[in-house]
Amino acid sequence: METIVQNMQGIPLNHYILFCSVIFAIGVIGVLIRRNVIIIMMSIELMLNSVNLLLTAFSAYSGDPSGQVFVFFIMALAAAEVAVGLAIIVMVYRNTRSVDINALNRLRG
Amino acid sequence: MSVFYFVAFLSVFFALMTIFTKNPVHSVLYLVITFFTFTVHYILLNAQFLAVVNFIVYMGAIMVLFLFVLMLLNLNKDTEPLKSNLVKFMGVIAGMCLVVTLAGSFRALESSESIILKDPDIGLVGNLGRVLFSEFLLPFEISSILLLTAMVGAVLLAKNDPKKA
Numbered sequence: 001m002e003t004i005v006q007n008m009q010g011i012p013l014n015h016y017i018l019f020c021s022v023i024f025a026i027g028v029i030g031v032l033i034r035r036n037v038i039i040i041m042m043s044i045e046l047m048l049n050s051v052n053l054l055l056t057a058f059s060a061y062s063g064d065p066s067g068q069v070f071v072f073f074i075m076a077l078a079a080a081e082v083a084v085g086l087a088i089i090v091m092v093y094r095n096t097r098s099v100d101i102n103a104l105n106r107l108r109g
Numbered sequence: 110m111s112v113f114y115f116v117a118f119l120s121v122f123f124a125l126m127t128i129f130t131k132n133p134v135h136s137v138l139y140l141v142i143t144f145f146t147f148t149v150h151y152i153l154l155n156a157q158f159l160a161v162v163n164f165i166v167y168m169g170a171i172m173v174l175f176l177f178v179l180m181l182l183n184l185n186k187d188t189e190p191l192k193s194n195l196v197k198f199m200g201v202i203a204g205m206c207l208v209v210t211l212a213g214s215f216r217a218l219e220s221s222e223s224i225i226l227k228d229p230d231i232g233l234v235g236n237l238g239r240v241l242f243s244e245f246l247l248p249f250e251i252s253s254i255l256l257l258t259a260m261v262g263a264v265l266l267a268k269n270d271p272k273k274a
Contacts, residue, residue: 032200080259
């Protein structure tokens with residue numbers, strides 16, 4: 001454990017911020033370029049995870065455990081979101097026989 | 110120190126593979142690897158509790174759920190709906206613009222000093238549990254209600270309607 005802590009010395013917080021924004025942007029690109037609903041949800045998970053990592057980095061940086069507790073709550077929220085979202089996807093697939101996001105434009109009023 | 114940069118490179122690489130792979134099953138597997146690299150990041154930050162939770166909940170539960178639904182719907186490369194190349198190109202450009210905007214705004218920050226764990230025990234289970242059950246007791250209990258609601262909702266949504274079928 002000591003060596004791990006030693007390993008962490010010397011990484012600027014800015015690099016963490018930059019890395020997490022890159023991962024977040026990859027998630028945004030995934031939402032924009034894919035039409036499969038499941039892949040879109042996976043991209044959303046990617047975005048949630050980048051925010052989680054950034055919260056943890058800030059928490060370690062400022063020595064405040066609240067950030068890591070928030071990450072724990074976000075994980076519980078993500079689990080709930082995925083369960084409901086996948087149930088909706090299964091339902092949509094049953095009605096339209098496809099997971100294409102464009103099949104949902106009949107929701108338009 | 111260079112461990113972080115290596116693992117960060119792996120995360121970005123596998124995240125890119127996740128969104129650019131045509132086969133959805135491969136996509137999920139790449140996402141599992143991405144989350145594994147995130148677990149390594151948590152260990153590097155000495156957030157051991159979050160590392161374990163990330164490993165069990167994300168890689169173990171959520172990703173298996175994704176994989177399960179993919180298998181259930183029998184999706185593969187042939188059924189994959191694709192966007193036109195123009196839309197893809199525009200999407201990538203938009204994402205790049207987001208990165209450039211964020212990176213440009215970070216230049217306004219003064220260069221931060223490196224992360225030094227003032228209190229290395231901060232991410233251990235005992236310490237987090239003490240905070241969770243004193244300061245954040247009410248949100249913790251509410252999140253249990255949230256999970257119950259999500260479970261009931263998911264079962265209700267995915268259940269076949271016997272009257273209709």
